[in-house]
Amino acid sequence: xxxxxxxxxxxxxxxxxxxxxxxxxxxxxxxxxxxxxxxxxxxxxxxxxxxxxxxxxxxxxxxxxxxxxxxxxxxxxxxxxxxxxxxxxxxxxxxxxxxxxxxxxxxxxxxxxxxxxxxxxxxxxxxxxxxxxxxxxxxxxxxxxxxxxxxxxxxxxxxxxxxxxxxxxxxxxxxxxxxxxxxxxxxxxxxxxxxxxxxxxxxxxxxxxxxxxxxxxxxxxxxxxxxxxxxxxxxxxxxxxxxxxxxxxxxxxxxxxxxxxxxxxxxxxxxxxxxxxxxxxxxxxxxxxxxxxxxx
Amino acid sequence: xxxxxxxxxxxxxxxxxxxxxxxxxxxxxxxxxxxxxxxxxxxxxxxxxxxxxxxxxxxxxxxxxxxxxxxxxxxxxxxxxxxxxxxxxxxxxxxxxxxxxxxxxxxxxxxxxxxxxxxxxxxxxxxxxxxxxxxxxxxxxxxxxxxxxxxxxxxxxxxxxxxxxxxxxxxxxxxxxxxxxxxxxxxxxxxxxxxxxxxxxxxxxxxxxxxxxxxxxxxxxxxxxxxxxxxxxxxxxxxxxxxxxxxxxxxxxxxxxxxxxxxxxxxxxxxxxxxxxxxxxxxxxxxxxxxxxxxxxxxxxxxxxxxxxxxxxxxxxxxxxxxxxxxxxxxxxxx
Numbered sequence: 001x002x003x004x005x006x007x008x009x010x011x012x013x014x015x016x017x018x019x020x021x022x023x024x025x026x027x028x029x030x031x032x033x034x035x036x037x038x039x040x041x042x043x044x045x046x047x048x049x050x051x052x053x054x055x056x057x058x059x060x061x062x063x064x065x066x067x068x069x070x071x072x073x074x075x076x077x078x079x080x081x082x083x084x085x086x087x088x089x090x091x092x093x094x095x096x097x098x099x100x101x102x103x104x105x106x107x108x109x110x111x112x113x114x115x116x117x118x119x120x121x122x123x124x125x126x127x128x129x130x131x132x133x134x135x136x137x138x139x140x141x142x143x144x145x146x147x148x149x150x151x152x153x154x155x156x157x158x159x160x161x162x163x164x165x166x167x168x169x170x171x172x173x174x175x176x177x178x179x180x181x182x183x184x185x186x187x188x189x190x191x192x193x194x195x196x197x198x199x200x201x202x203x204x205x206x207x208x209x210x211x212x213x214x215x216x217x218x219x220x221x222x223x224x225x226x227x228x229x230x231x232x233x234x235x236x237x238x239x240x241x242x243x244x245x246x247x248x249x250x251x252x253x254x255x256x257x258x259x260x261x262x263x264x265x266x267x268x269x270x271x272x273x274x275x276x277x278x279x280x281x282x283x284x285x286x287x288x289x290x291x292x293x294x295x296x
Numbered sequence: 297x298x299x300x301x302x303x304x305x306x307x308x309x310x311x312x313x314x315x316x317x318x319x320x321x322x323x324x325x326x327x328x329x330x331x332x333x334x335x336x337x338x339x340x341x342x343x344x345x346x347x348x349x350x351x352x353x354x355x356x357x358x359x360x361x362x363x364x365x366x367x368x369x370x371x372x373x374x375x376x377x378x379x380x381x382x383x384x385x386x387x388x389x390x391x392x393x394x395x396x397x398x399x400x401x402x403x404x405x406x407x408x409x410x411x412x413x414x415x416x417x418x419x420x421x422x423x424x425x426x427x428x429x430x431x432x433x434x435x436x437x438x439x440x441x442x443x444x445x446x447x448x449x450x451x452x453x454x455x456x457x458x459x460x461x462x463x464x465x466x467x468x469x470x471x472x473x474x475x476x477x478x479x480x481x482x483x484x485x486x487x488x489x490x491x492x493x494x495x496x497x498x499x500x501x502x503x504x505x506x507x508x509x510x511x512x513x514x515x516x517x518x519x520x521x522x523x524x525x526x527x528x529x530x531x532x533x534x535x536x537x538x539x540x541x542x543x544x545x546x547x548x549x550x551x552x553x554x555x556x557x558x559x560x561x562x563x564x565x566x567x568x569x570x571x572x573x574x575x576x577x578x579x580x581x582x583x584x585x586x587x588x589x590x591x592x593x594x595x596x597x598x599x600x601x602x603x604x605x606x607x608x609x610x611x612x613x614x615x616x617x618x619x620x621x622x623x624x625x626x627x628x629x630x631x
Contacts, residue, residue: 057531057534089535116536
């Protein structure tokens with residue numbers, strides 16, 4: 001299988017008030033077409049920033065220092081703004097984290113679904129709304145006709161997340177970035193939503209970069225997984241392999257820190273502080289090497 | 297539910313109006329100044345004065361005067377002007393259209409320019425256009441409307457005399473109006489020479505009135521636009537493939553307008569109040585200009601009538617702002 005997304009040596013820092021802090025340190029990652037790739041890390045590991053870099057929604061203070069993001073053979077970071085916008089929504093889409101805030105509170109669901117259809121598929125208003133209705137059926141929203149005319153505050157969190165999934169899949173993109181897409185939902189809704197995403201992904205052949213801090217979610221939906229810490233990918237492998245024989249010490253600690261109920265003898269243990277400081281030291285070491293190579 | 301909410305709002309306006317009537321009535325009789333003394337010459341005998349007092353009902357007790365006044369009000373009778381000896385209601389209706397046309401014209405300038413400035417400033421966030429807009433807004437906010445009026449008269453009326461600075465219509469033009477709404481009426485009747493002249497005369501007073509409202513509105517709208525642009529839905533809109541301008545216009549603007557409309561609503565009442573001075577400065581024959589004459593002549597019935605008219609306009613403006621917010625914000629429509 002060929003890679004649909006190939007990130008190489010991506011480094012990024014946040015610059016604010018003269019202080020520069022490196023967030024991504026030489027990230028390399030490849031996602032095959034049709035693959036669901038998990039990106040797992042703690043808060044502050046840089047996983048969301050990586051998603052934002054792909055989607056071109058970085059905060060103003062973020063500066064990309066080096067690296068490439070090849071999507072379908074073209075480097076996204078080198079594209080003209082209009083070309084990049086042409087890919088967004090049609091080829092690359094987002095399933096956001098918080099269904100409560102990701103929909104515009106003053107626009108009807110139908111209008112928000114129709115946006116990409118009008119913009120990229122050049123449908124007229126009426127056809128777009130008809131198509132939006134079909135999309136809502138596909139994500140199993142009851143009474144899709146009525147939902148089209150409703151406002152976000154009239155739907156539950158799970159329903160809104162379904163709408164957001166419908167928006168993401170509306171133009172059959174080749175890559176979807178799912179940024180903590182099930183974190184804000186309760187466990188039973190989470191399971192339904194994961195199943196729905198998986199189903200739509202299989203039928204459309206879309207690749208997904210699934211950003212999460214939850215290894216349980218990874219086990220349910222991902223084919224492969226990368227472990228990220230301090231802006232570095234520590235390990236990248238098939239999910240089964242990572243779960244059965246993790247190579248990196250941090251991955252092993254992460255697995256132990258995940259509560260499991262299917263395993264009698266499994267003991268929950270927090271990640272050792274010594275390991276965290278070793279990782280942070282390694283990150284500092286990386287920054288020093290970069291600085292030295294620039295100075296030299 | 298919505299209609300009931302709005303009806304409630306209108307009903308709540310009645311006590312407000314009663315309060316205004318009471319306060320104005322009492323205040324006008326507490327402050328020094330005697331309308332009869334203002335209208336009679338130095339040669340008037342005490343009998344003449346007594347006779348006039350009786351004629352205008354000023355010889356009765358304050359409470360009796362108030363009850364009579366309320367009774368007349370309830371019948372829609374605002375009394376008779378002491379200085380002009382005409383029916384106050386008719387006087388006001390003759391001047392109100394003049395002021396309304398000027399106010400609406402100023403409002404349209406303020407809202408149009410304010411929204412444009414806010415969008416431009418937010419589009420070029422943290423770049424030089426925003427810096428320029430911020431400083432221009434700062435200057436405009438700092439200067440009150442009547443100073444703008446004087447500056448315009450000095451610069452565009454005296455130093456480079458290109459604009460008319462007095463009156464409502466070119467004196468050379470003959471025009472018989474039925475409704476006093478010169479601008480609309482003349483346009484409908486095809487007298488475009490009159491329409492043009494009325495518009496031309498409106499520009500300076502209108503812009504002077506509009507500037508403070510425009511600046512405050514632009515400032516509030518721009519900062520709330522900037523906040524909305526950092527919201528999750530704006531980021532999602534960007535990942536849909538919208539350009540920055542599309543995100544502002546299609547997604548952020550309507551959300552940003554909600555706080556902006558509420559806050560500028562307050563400023564809008566300042567604009568209406570501002571007509572009093574501005575009309576005076578430009579010799580504009582509106583309600584505000586008449587209000588100053590009424591105060592100078594201690595014309596109690598006329599002052600009362602004008603203030604009640606302004607109060608009704610304020611109440612209607614606030615009601616309208618509530619209505620606009622309900623339209624803008626679907627979350628306000630239930631409950």
